[in-house]
Amino acid sequence: MKRSQIASLIFGMLLLPLAVLLTAVPAYAAANTATFAKTSDWGSGYQAQFTITNNGSSALNGWSVAFDLPSGSSVGTYWDALLTQSGSHYTFTNRDYNGSIAAGASTTFGFVASGSGTPTGCTLNGAACGGGGGGGGSDTQAPTTPTGLTVTGHTSSSVSLSWTASTDNVGVTGYDVYQGSSLATTVSGTSATVTGLSASTSYSFTVRAKDAAGNLSASSASVSATTDSGGGGGGGAGVFSPYVDITMATPTLKDVATATGQKHFTLAFALADSTGCNPSWGGTIALNDSRVIGEVNDLKSVGGDVTVATGGANGPYLENTCGSSAALLAAYKKALDAVGSNHIDVDVEASIPVAQVNTALKQLQSERGTTVTYTLRVQAQDYGVDPFSVQILQDAASRGLNVTVNPMLMDFGYSGSWGDALISAANATLGQMKQIWTGKSDADLKRMLGLTPMIGKNDTGPTTTQAIARQVLSYAQTNHVGYIGFWSVGRDNGGCPNGSVSPTCSGISQSTYEFTNIFKGFTG
Template structure:
C-alpha cells in the first residue's frame, strides 16, 4: 500500500516548471501534431505527437496552445502542465525530453469541452515546423493487422508499425465497419461498448506529421464473446492480508472469525526477474496453497497481489515482456488463479518502461487464461487518480487488457480532511476519470470496475479512518454497486491494538470489527 505523499511530487513538479528556462529549439524541423484519440459527448481525449524531423537531438521540449472558452484540460500524462487562463503550457517529463533525429514521443490529456487547440507552438516555433518541409509522401500501409482479446463487449486490434520517409509516423487511424476513424498513437486499439456475439471489421491506416495518410489496410474481422467477463463482479469484498507478517496469518482462521470469505494476498515481489513471496518463498512451490484451497472450499476465493510499497515489482526487474509474462504465468498456474492484482506505487507508477512491459505481459496473460480478472491498485487523491496513475490505466487499456477493476488506495492524503468523506470523493472522481477513458461503457459498468481500499484506523500521516467511515463507505458502495471493497490490512483488524502501525489500527475496536462491517457488502 502507498505511503509517501503525492503532494510532494506535485509541488516539486510545479517548482521545476517555474525555475527552468525554456529549452532551445534544435536545428531542423521538430513538429507537434494534435489528434483526438477518443471522443464522447462533452469531451475528448487529446494527444500531441512530437517528432524530431531535424538532424540534431532535441534536449527538451515545450508545447503551448490556447483552448476556446468552454474547453479545459483535466487529467493529463507524460508532461508537466502550467496554465494561465485559456493558455496551456506542457513541458517534458524527465524521461521523455530528449528526442534523437527521427524520434517521436507523445503526451495527452482528458478534455472537458470539445474545442481543439489553437496557436500551437513547439519550443517557441510553430508546431508545424519550418517552411521548408513540403512533405507530400504518405507513409506505408500498416501490416500484420489482427483482431483478438475478445470479451463480450470489446475487441483489440493490433498491427505492426508503418514506415515513413520522415523516419516515423505520427499516428494511426482505425475505422470500424467503415465508420469514422479513431486516431491512436500506438500500434493497438481496443474498441469497447460492443455487442456480445457480434462480428466487427477493422481497417488501419498511418498518418505522418505533415498530415499525409496511407491507404487503409485490408479489413480484418473479429467476433465478441457470448459470455465474456464484464467489468466488476465476482469477489466483492477482499481485504489485503500481509502474508509476510509473523507469525504467518491463517486466512481460514481469520475468515471463520470475521465473517469474510475472500482475501487479497500481499505481496509477490521480484528477486531478480523471479516471482517471490516478499522475497522469501517461491510461489512455484505452492507456498500457502493449502490456505487458498481452504478458502475456496468455504465458498470464497483469493486474489494474489503483485507489487506493494516495499520491494521491487516484477515489471521493473524483468527486462523483456517474455520474461515478465513467464513469471506472471507461473504464479497463475501455481495457484490456478481467477484473480490477480497489481499494486503499482512509488517509483513504479511513474516508470514508463515497466508500465509498457507490464501492460503487454498482462494482455498476453489474459489471452492465455481466458476469464482471468485483472485489477490495478493505484494511489489516489480526493480529486482522483494522479496523472501517473491514469497513464498506468491508459497503457493497460491500449495494450488490450480487459481490466476488471481499478482499485484506489484511499489513504494517506496528508491533508486536514475527513478521511471518510475523502474516500467517497476519491471514488466519485475516479469514476469520472474512468468514464472518460472508457466512453463506450455505461455508468453501471464504470462503477462495477471501481474498487476502494482505505487504511483502517490511524493512517501513516496520523489521520484516522474509523468504524463510522467504514459504514459510510459500505452504504455508498451498496448505492453505486462498486466492483469491490477492500482495506489495509486484515492482521491489524484482528489484533485490535495500539502500537506500531504495521500491526495495530490505534483506534478503539474489537477484534475483526472492521471486517464485520465490510462483510455486509456483497455487491
C-alpha cells in the same frame, strides 16, 4: 559418321541451350508473408498484430510492412517496430532485435488503432503481404460456429464460460463473447470470465469465432447464468477481498474464514526475488512455500479463493525487473498457478513500464479470462488518482484491457472530515474514469470501481474508524461499486489501541476482525 549419329549430335546441340537455361532457373521459393490479426476489438478501436513469416530457405535480413487505413481510422501506440507515417499510409520497419528472421521462423509487431478500419494494400518489402490477412483479401470463409458453450462458474459480479473450439480453413485467431447483444470481452482461448456484473442478476451469453481476415462465425447457442447474491468474491471477480500480508504466518486464512465467514483474500505481494524476474512472496519466500500453499489449500477446502497482488509499497517489482512483456506474462502465470488463482491485482506505488505491463496483462486476460485490478495512489480528495495512474488506465483502455479501478483511500492530502474525504476521492476517481471510458454508462463505471481504505491509524496521520468504515460501506452499497478491500487483515485487531501505526494491529480500540465483519456485509 552415320546419318543417325549426325542427327543425334544435332539434336543434342539443339537441346544443350535449353538444358543450360533450365538448370539456370532457381527452384521456386514460397513467398514470405505478413499476416494481420486483431487480438481484441472494442468497437471504437482495436488491438492488432502482424506476423511476418520467412518461408524461404535462408535468413530474411530486414523487413518493412506498409499499408493504408481508411478515413476515420488511425494507428496510435505500437510496439516491436519503428513507424513512419504519411497521411493514411503507414510503414513499419524492424527494430534492431527482430530484423533477422531465420528460414521457417516468424516475428510479430503490434499496434492499437482507433476506428474500425483494417489495413488495405499491405506490402512486405515491396511485395504483397499474402497470408490471407493484412490486405491479402483472399480469405472469405468464416470459422465454424462454437459449440458446447457452458457456464463453469459465477460470483456476485462475474460469470465464467467455456466452449468447444471452432475450426477454420486458415485458422481461428480468437473469440468474441457477447453479453446479450453487447461485446463483453475477446479472448484467444476457449474460456473467458465476464466481469463487472450486478449481483443476483440473470445474464445471457453467446460466442462467435473469428479468423485473421476478420471473418466472424455465426453466434453460438446462448446460455444463461445468474450471479450470486454477494459477499466473498474479490479482486475484480467479486465483492469483498481484504489484503493479507502472506509473508506473515499469522493469522492464517482459514482461521479468519472460520471466525468471520469471509472466504476471499488478496495475497500481498508477489515480488521479484534476488535472481531477477522470478516471483516470490515478498521477494524472499518461494512461491511453493509449504506454509503458504497449505494456507491456500485449507482456505479452498472451505470454499474460499484468493487474488494474487503484485507491486506494493516496496520492491522489487516484477513489472520493473522482467525485461519484456513476454517475461512478465510468464511471471504472472507462475504466480497465479502457484495458488490456483485467476485474479490478479497490480498495486502501483512506483513507476512501471506502462505499455509492457498492459501488454502482458492483456495477453493474460485474452488467454485465460483473468480478472485484473489496478490499485492506484490517490493524489487528493478532489482530484482522484495521480496523473501517472491516469496514464496507466488510458493505456489499458486503448488496448481493450478490462480492469477494476481500485483507488487507495489512504495517505493523501485532505481537509475536513476524513470519512467525507474518502468518499470525495472515490467520486473524483469515477470522474476520471468517465473521461477514459467515454462509452460506458455511470452504472457500468461504478461496477468497475473498487474502494480500499487502510483501517485504523494511517501512515500519514488520519484514522479510519469503524464509523468511517460504515460510511464507506454505505457509499459502496448505494452506488453498487464492484469491489471493496482494505489493508490489512493482520491489522484487524485491537492489540495496540495507542494510536501507533503497526503491521500487526490497527492502532485503535476494536474487537478482533471487526472491520472484516463490517465489510463482509457488502452485497454489491
